[in-house]
Amino acid sequence: xxxLFNPSKTAKLFVPNISLFKSSFLHSTFNPQTHILFNRKTLxxxxxxxxxTSQGRKTDGKNIxxxxxxxxxxxxxxxxxxxxxxxxxxxAWGLVRKLPKRVLxxxxxxxxxxxxxxxxxxLMALGTAIDQGEAPEFYFQKYPEENPVWGFFTWRWVLTLxxxxxxxxxxxxxxxxxxxxxxxxxxxxxxxPLVKAARRWRFLQSADAIRKQEFSDTLPRASVKDLGxxxxxxxxxxxxKGPSLYAFKGLAGRFAPIxxxxxxxxxxxxGTLSATGSFRGSVTVPQGLNFVVGDVLGxxxxxxxxxxxxxxxxxxxxFYMDYYDSGEVSQFHTDLSxxxxxxxxxxxxxxSVNDPLRYGGFTIxxxxxxxxxxxxxxxxxxxxxxxxxxxxxxxxxKLFGTFLPINACS
Numbered sequence: 001x002x003x004l005f006n007p008s009k010t011a012k013l014f015v016p017n018i019s020l021f022k023s024s025f026l027h028s029t030f031n032p033q034t035h036i037l038f039n040r041k042t043l044x045x046x047x048x049x050x051x052x053t054s055q056g057r058k059t060d061g062k063n064i065x066x067x068x069x070x071x072x073x074x075x076x077x078x079x080x081x082x083x084x085x086x087x088x089x090x091x092a093w094g095l096v097r098k099l100p101k102r103v104l105x106x107x108x109x110x111x112x113x114x115x116x117x118x119x120x121x122x123l124m125a126l127g128t129a130i131d132q133g134e135a136p137e138f139y140f141q142k143y144p145e146e147n148p149v150w151g152f153f154t155w156r157w158v159l160t161l162x163x164x165x166x167x168x169x170x171x172x173x174x175x176x177x178x179x180x181x182x183x184x185x186x187x188x189x190x191x192x193p194l195v196k197a198a199r200r201w202r203f204l205q206s207a208d209a210i211r212k213q214e215f216s217d218t219l220p221r222a223s224v225k226d227l228g229x230x231x232x233x234x235x236x237x238x239x240x241k242g243p244s245l246y247a248f249k250g251l252a253g254r255f256a257p258i259x260x261x262x263x264x265x266x267x268x269x270x271g272t273l274s275a276t277g278s279f280r281g282s283v284t285v286p287q288g289l290n291f292v293v294g295d296v297l298g299x300x301x302x303x304x305x306x307x308x309x310x311x312x313x314x315x316x317x318x319f320y321m322d323y324y325d326s327g328e329v330s331q332f333h334t335d336l337s338x339x340x341x342x343x344x345x346x347x348x349x350x351x352s353v354n355d356p357l358r359y360g361g362f363t364i365x366x367x368x369x370x371x372x373x374x375x376x377x378x379x380x381x382x383x384x385x386x387x388x389x390x391x392x393x394x395x396x397x398k399l400f401g402t403f404l405p406i407n408a409c410s
Contacts, residue, residue: 107185116179123175127166130158133280133300139164167275168301176268183261191261195254276301279362286372290315293362309360312346313339319369332366371400 106112131138139155148154162169210216219227224245228238236247279297294310317335324330331352338347338359349357357364370390375383391399 113182277303
């Protein structure tokens with residue numbers, strides 16, 4: 001009598017996360033008093049000197065040769081901050097611009113945004129703790145009303161709030177939309193105006209206007225030329241217009257918060273599209289049998305749309321394991337063939353751990369294995385399939401059992 005063991009393989013299929021889309025800064029202005037500026041009509045000049053920065057660091061033995069830009073076509077003189085007027089536009093920014101200023105002020109509030117992020121993080125942690133995508137009977141047993149978790153949490157909370165599919169539930173998606181709106185409001189009302197203001201040259205001519213600055217000082221014997229060289233040695237970009245000097249550095253740092261906000265928006269958009277527009281499923285298939293992709297996968301959200309690849313038929317050619325010298329399993333392999341509607345093999349690949357199969361927008365992983373049946377041959381008859389079932393054991397080892405019918409000999 002020959003005994004054959006036929007293991008099975010569990011394939012978990014889901015659409016990968018694919019997003020489709022149609023579509024320390026220091027701004028320093030040094031404004032000396034008018035009585036120390038010189039009215040000299042020159043276009044440009046180069047000065048060689050030894051400069052000492054404001055931090056007291058000296059450039060020993062090195063002469064600094066810098067060119068100060070003189071511009072006769074600089075923007076108009078301004079003694080007041082001018083609020084930039086954003087242009088009208090469409091898309092998400094157009095919706096933000098249409099909101100009242102009071103609403104924008106509330107949405108761009110930093111404590112509110114921090115609270116939204118903590119709420120999203122808490123919902124994600126809750127979605128990790130609660131098993132996702134299970135049948136209602138599973139939650140009836142795990143969170144019964146007779147013995148509620150924490151004294152109040154039962155299956156009603158899970159099914160009513162959609163916590164069994166947290167990442168596509170209305171409460172989670174609503175928090176993401178609110179957080180995205182706060183990020184866009186903050187970018188529109190704070191970050192973009194700061195960048196525009198930093199790029200403007202602001203030459204102040206009035207001594208009173210200079211004294212009103214956050215930092216101001218009087219240098220009785222200072223030279224605008226020498227001051228410009230010192231500022232350039234400290235890393236500033238220096239501009240002159242007549243007797244006025246303007247210097248700034250670190251303009252690129254103003255774009256960093258905008259970049260962070262855009263990155264967060266893209267991540268949330270991709271995650272939302274994946275959660276609401278993908279398919280997931282799992283199936284246990286014995287060696288030598290087939291399954292159709294569309295029969296296994298189920299939609300995860302209202303944006304899930306099946307494709308032609310769902311008609312693909314998957315055939316399990318073989319399942320086998322590699323072992324270490326100690327007898328422990330080192331790797332799992334599954335040989336799969338994919339067929340189209342005409343029965344033509346379009347792809348064949350042997351899966352292994354961390355090496356899934358990808359075809360037509362879906363991905364097949366190995367997640368588990370088991371014995372599905374025991375095949376017996378007797379006197380060249382058979383094979384006879386005897387169903388096997390896993391037996392519970394303490395630890396991570398697996399044990400399977402079956403019933404073998406025995407007829408008494410007469």
